[in-house]
Amino acid sequence: MPNLQADIVVIGAGSAGCAVAGRLAEAGIDVVLVEAGPDYGPSGSGRWPAELMDARMLATTHDWGFASGRWTFERARVVGGCSSHNGAIAAVGHRADYDSWGLAGWTGADLESLFATVVERMRVRTYADDEVGPFHARCLTAAAELGWRMASDLCDLDANDSFGLETVNVVGSSRWNAAFAYLDPVRERGYLRIIDDVLVERIDVSDGASRVLGQRHGESFAIECGTTVVSAGAYGTPALLQRSGIGDPALLVPLGIKVVTALPGVGQNLHDHPIVHADRTVGPQLQGWLDQAAAAGFLPEEQTLGKALSDQAADGLYDTHVFPVCASDQTSIFHGRVHVEVACMTPRSRGHVSITSADPSVAPTIEHGYLNDVEGHDLAVLRDGLVRAEQMLDHPALASVLGRRLTDMSNDQAIRDTVAHYYHPVGTCRMGDDAMAVCDAEGRVHGMPGVVVADVCLMPQIPRGNTNLPAAMIGERIAATLVNRHAS
Ligand SMILES: Cc1cc2nc3c(=O)[nH]c(=O)nc-3n(C[C@H](O)[C@H](O)[C@H](O)COP(=O)(O)OP(=O)(O)OC[C@H]3O[C@@H](n4cnc5c(N)ncnc54)[C@H](O)[C@@H]3O)c2cc1C
Missing domain, CATH: 3.50.50.60 (FAD/NAD(P)-binding domain)
Structure with missing residues (x-):
């Protein structure tokens, strides 16, 4: 060249x-x-692979x-x-x-x-009301009845704690x-x-x-x-x-x-925003509704999201994302199970990226240091968020169509053992x-x-x-x- x-x-x-x-x-x-x-x-070239275009789930x-x-x-x-x-x-x-x-x-x-x-x-x-799948419709009901303020626009520099339909590109x-x-x-x-x-x-x-x-x-x-x-x-x-x-x-x-x-x-x-989840299996009635909705059209895994304040939120602003995920598609990791993901949005833990060789084909070392902040702030935010997540899953609108808990998140070690990232x-x-x-x-x-x-x-x-x-x-x-x- x-x-x-x-x-x-x-x-x-x-x-x-x-x-x-x-x-x-x-x-x-x-x-x-x-x-x-x-x-x-x-965008109109016809050459983009289907999975890179399909917004239902991550490619x-x-x-x-x-x-x-x-x-x-x-x-x-x-x-x-x-x-x-x-x-x-x-x-x-x-x-x-x-x-x-x-x-x-x-x-x-x-x-x-x-x-x-x-x-x-x-x-x-914002997702339109008539696009909302059966699981996320019940999440909206549960959130409203649990006292969350309903959000009209989550993509707003001034929006604070609230729950609503996701804004999407x-x-x-x-x-x-x-x-x-x-x-x-x-x-x-x-x-x-x-x-x-x-x-x-x-x-x-x-x-x-x-x-x-x-x-x-x-x-x-x-x-x-x-x-x-x-x-x-x-x-x-x-x-x-x-x-x-x-x-x-x-x-x-x-x-x-x-x-x-x-x-x-x-x-x-x-x-990054560290993340953990509360989960349940999907009951047969909900699975049937999900399959029907997926057959009828577009059923994304994520459609609703909540912004919440933990006890750590000193500035009166939300510091947690609480968002449910569920899928009909059998290839998805969320098939047969639902998660309510909980992310700490004000993380204090820090890590580093360091090359190990001058050779560009050698991947760098990536050390995120999740939950390594000495004050224990990030862990505490996740602990509080999990309480909100469990409350949502236990609400009758959801509990009536869900099955058993798969992951016990009741102690700090479980948070440490399962902490992941929000891809950010x-x-x-x-x-x-x-x-x-x-x-x-x-x-x-x-x-x-x-x-x-x-x-x-x-x-x-x-x-x-x-x-x-x-x-x-x-x-x-x-x-x-x-x-x-x-x-x-
Ligand atoms: C799975 C996943 C899900 C996510 N979901 C969301 C979401 O729903 N909403 C949201 O807001 N954010 C989401 N994010 C995060 C968001 O997409 C990223 O924060 C954002 O795209 C980062 O943009 P960037 O320009 O900094 O880097 P990138 O988009 O990563 O771009 C970097 C580019 O540089 C190229 N590059 C790197 N090294 C070289 C090199 N040596 N030579 C040539 N090219 C190179 C890479 O191939 C890449 O194309 C997600 C991320 C991932 C991975």
């Missing part, structure tokens, strides 16, 4: 990378978007295969990134989350209009991914080149110019550019920076990697100006103005909501600063 040149190279066509590249191309900037996975073209193909111990850390390797295989639940967190970052340009008020744009681009809607029954939202409008306009199946190995910025170095189908190539935007996701971005000599010398030197910029925070501050890793190249910060408030890597991070890595602290829309918002926000800089 010949070497290329571009004003800006964006590495990673995920939720954020698509937003950055799409917006840059719209502004008439020459941009190359490189992605490790395949590009299936625009399991196109995965990087990251794992550690008993955990798998799903990450999509395809244009659209995780927005191409995720749950398509659309959320923005609470404005207090962004205010707490303490960064110029990133307060809730600053981001309101950007989120409105993302919501429009991602075609977010689902068109008909199809997952509307970030590539459809941001790349389709500019694919034919001439400023955007998408190069798929490229594993970017490292960025070379040693002599002032930026070069993105990678492999495509066994051939090496380089792209020369003015600015490199790294949007390779919570695990991919820190790994790529570390391979490029940007990171903690104590990690890089023993691996034989020349230190270009010493930044010990690269890969640190990894966190963030924070590994966080913005700030302290010694452990990696980027400034415009995403520029400290000491390397030509290298910009634009994805969920930038978050100092995860918002109390699912992270796909916030990722696209970050892409929009960083693109706007790049367009301004390009114009001046």
